[in-house]
Amino acid sequence: MDVTEAIAVIILILAIAILVYYYLLNNPSALNKLRDYVPSSADAHMEEVLGGNPADLSENAVSPDKEESMTKRIKVKLSDIDMSGLNTDGFSNKLDAFLDAKSDELIKDWSLATTDDLVDLEKKFNETADSVDDLDKDYKEFKKSSEEFKKITEEKLDDLDKRIESLENN
Incomplete structure (x- = not known):
């Protein structure tokens, strides 16, 4: 199937x-049948939570008295939750045990990287740094000796040039 299809x-x-949509709007009997199948509230237990019908929500937003009672109801509902099953220490201990058992995997x-890996990397870095220092030292010695070689070679070439000129003049 391409894009146009x-x-x-x-x-x-x-x-x-x-x-x-327009069929349902123009046929009230079909719309009533649909309303029988679809619940009017978003949650089937909304009436239990609110302590009344869902239409009370709009009233709570208007009057501060009912808003206070709603917060009290929510606090009561939260305090009714059994927190003994939510043992964070037990969960942390189980998680630590799992990580200990599976840490290598x-x-x-x-x-x-582990601390052993870091120690190995530090050793390799130190060896590499020492090698680079040795190479730098050798390069400087080579550069110095090559400059001396260049000077000696230039002197010999100058000497040869002088000899060739003296032979040509004779």
Whole structure:
């Protein structure tokens, strides 16, 4: 299915949805049957939580007296929750035990570095730094000796030039 076919299908689905919407608006009997199947409140237990019907929500937003009672109701509902099952210390202990048991796998799977890895890296870094220092020292010695070689070679070439000139003049 290419893009044009997909767009055509989407337009067709939207047209059907619009037709169903207008059919429901123009046929009150069909709309009443639909209302029987779809609940009027968002939550089936909304009446239990609010202590009344869902229409009271708009009244609570208007009057501060009922707003206070709603907060008290919510506090009561939260205090009724059994917190003994939510033992964070127990959960933390279980998590620590799991991490201890699976730490080697986690380190390997996630490619994590350990303190041993850091010690090895420090040793390798120190060896590399020493090697670089030795190479720098050798380079400086080579540069110095090559400058001396250059001077000696230039002197010999100058001497040869003088000899060649003296032979040419004779």
